[in-house]
Amino acid sequence: MNEPARIRLMILVETAVRPVRATPRRKQEMREELLAHLIAVFEEEATRLGNEPAALDEAARRFGNPAELTQQLQKSVSWDDRLVTRMSEFISPPGNSVARRALRHALLYLAVKTTPVLLTALCEWVSYVRGQRLQPPLSQFGGDGLTRLGLLLPYGAIAIFIFSFLAQWTSQTARCPAHQFRRQTTLAAAAVSLGIPAWAFGFSLIVIGDWQSALREIWLLFPALAVLPAFGVIFLANLGRQAFHGREGRPWLRTRLFHAAACLAASIMAVALTMAIAGDPWTALQSAQSWLPLVALLIVLDLILSAPRVVARTRTEEEWDNLPTR
Amino acid sequence: MEPIQGDQLRGHLDTMILATLQHGEAHGLEILRRLEDAGCGLLRLKEGSLYPALYRLEAAGQVKAVWEPQPHGRRGARRRIYHLTPRGRRKLEAGRAGWLQFVRILGGILGAPA
Numbered sequence: 001m002n003e004p005a006r007i008r009l010m011i012l013v014e015t016a017v018r019p020v021r022a023t024p025r026r027k028q029e030m031r032e033e034l035l036a037h038l039i040a041v042f043e044e045e046a047t048r049l050g051n052e053p054a055a056l057d058e059a060a061r062r063f064g065n066p067a068e069l070t071q072q073l074q075k076s077v078s079w080d081d082r083l084v085t086r087m088s089e090f091i092s093p094p095g096n097s098v099a100r101r102a103l104r105h106a107l108l109y110l111a112v113k114t115t116p117v118l119l120t121a122l123c124e125w126v127s128y129v130r131g132q133r134l135q136p137p138l139s140q141f142g143g144d145g146l147t148r149l150g151l152l153l154p155y156g157a158i159a160i161f162i163f164s165f166l167a168q169w170t171s172q173t174a175r176c177p178a179h180q181f182r183r184q185t186t187l188a189a190a191a192v193s194l195g196i197p198a199w200a201f202g203f204s205l206i207v208i209g210d211w212q213s214a215l216r217e218i219w220l221l222f223p224a225l226a227v228l229p230a231f232g233v234i235f236l237a238n239l240g241r242q243a244f245h246g247r248e249g250r251p252w253l254r255t256r257l258f259h260a261a262a263c264l265a266a267s268i269m270a271v272a273l274t275m276a277i278a279g280d281p282w283t284a285l286q287s288a289q290s291w292l293p294l295v296a297l298l299i300v301l302d303l304i305l306s307a308p309r310v311v312a313r314t315r316t317e318e319e320w321d322n323l324p325t326r
Numbered sequence: 327m328e329p330i331q332g333d334q335l336r337g338h339l340d341t342m343i344l345a346t347l348q349h350g351e352a353h354g355l356e357i358l359r360r361l362e363d364a365g366c367g368l369l370r371l372k373e374g375s376l377y378p379a380l381y382r383l384e385a386a387g388q389v390k391a392v393w394e395p396q397p398h399g400r401r402g403a404r405r406r407i408y409h410l411t412p413r414g415r416r417k418l419e420a421g422r423a424g425w426l427q428f429v430r431i432l433g434g435i436l437g438a439p440a
Contacts, residue, residue, distance in 0.1 A: 016374065033354065034377060036403035040355050041373065064372025072374075076381035 008056055009038040015325040016066035021085050022077045098168040106161035113153055151206045159199055166192055173237045185237045193230035200225055339379050341421030344414050351409035388414035
């Protein structure tokens with residue numbers, strides 16, 4: 001079967017499947033199965049008619065009206081799949097800009113975190129008014145503690161905004177044209193290596209309350225906070241680039257080994273720097289903070305191992321997403 | 327005889343699919359072929375409509391499907407092989423009993439007993 005005929009059949013399938021509201025995985029399953037059916041029908045008709053254009057028309061006729069099929073496919077989507085789709089659309093509405101999505105994630109975080117605090121305060125206030133409780137609401141936090149709680153909630157939301165924005169930015173960097181890729185990746189890595197330590201410093205300042213102690217805490221963690229996330233951004237952007245623009249049949253084992261070695265080197269460097277700054281290596285090793293790079297390394301290794309699967313899936317989705325539909 | 331169109335099959339398609347799968351597991355196109363053979367070429371079904379019906383049956387636990395291991399030259403397009411589950415067999419028996427009752431009652435009304 002030639003490529004133009006295959007693409008025409010794919011467009012037919014995509015016209016029916018794209019409007020269906022279901023999880024990407026479910027839609028991909030529908031696409032694959034419907035395309036397999038259409039290809040088999042096309043081959044059958046091409047043998048019978050001996051004419052490819054006529055076989056394509058006959059395959060389309062036998063397939064039926066894509067708009068009707070969309071409705072039928074929509075009705076066949078299970079309730080749990082619909083629920084997951086709605087939740088996903090609620091959390092990240094399709095078509096929103098990166099900043100709007102990040103803002104939405106931050107506001108959702110704030111709502112989820114604030115609701116239990118407000119409910120606790122309400123319950124305690126009711127008990128207080130009824131005389132069942134002697135202390136005023138949220139008094140367990142103390143005057144200063146309550147202020148910190150009030151600062152931490154929006155600060156968490158800011159963190160979510162930053163992380164969500166950076167994650168989406170990295171993903172977009174992977175798709176940008178080749179001449180912009182290096183500049184965009186460098187900018188994203190620089191933003192991460194400055195942004196994350198700055199955010200961590202602010203967090204420590206709120207928790208500890210003393211800027212000198214907060215700075216000391218962050219200084220100890222600075223290599224891990226600055227180097228590893230920046231490296232992660234570069235790695236993920238390259239991985240994404242491989243997925244969107246890489247050639248078929250790239251030797252994946254070599255790429256994976258290279259990335260694994262680079263991640264290991266970055267992690268060892270971060271641990272070594274942390275130990276050097278701490279002065280006493282054993283104290284640094286015993287502290288939980290020193291294990292942070294190793295945890296990050298495990299996450300990165302997991303990404304590397306799942307990379308071929310992610311790349312294959314992304315390529316397939318991209319191929320379908322780029323199809324024009326009526 | 328006039329061909330039987332998809333609209334006339336509404337409500338019966340699920341049971342018909344279950345009946346074809348009683349003869350053994352099959353992918354979508356094979357199920358259609360079995361339906362056509364059993365209908366002596368008089369069934370006119372929009373082929374795309376078969377798949378939503380299969381997905382409904384799968385969600386109801388009446389059929390189970392597995393992806394074929396190799397796409398046989400169809401790049402990125404594997405078929406799924408469907409087979410009947412015990413629940414599907416029970417549903418098929420119930421569907422057959424319901425159909426016999428339907429034909430008996432309508433046959434009596436129309437003056438053309440089966």
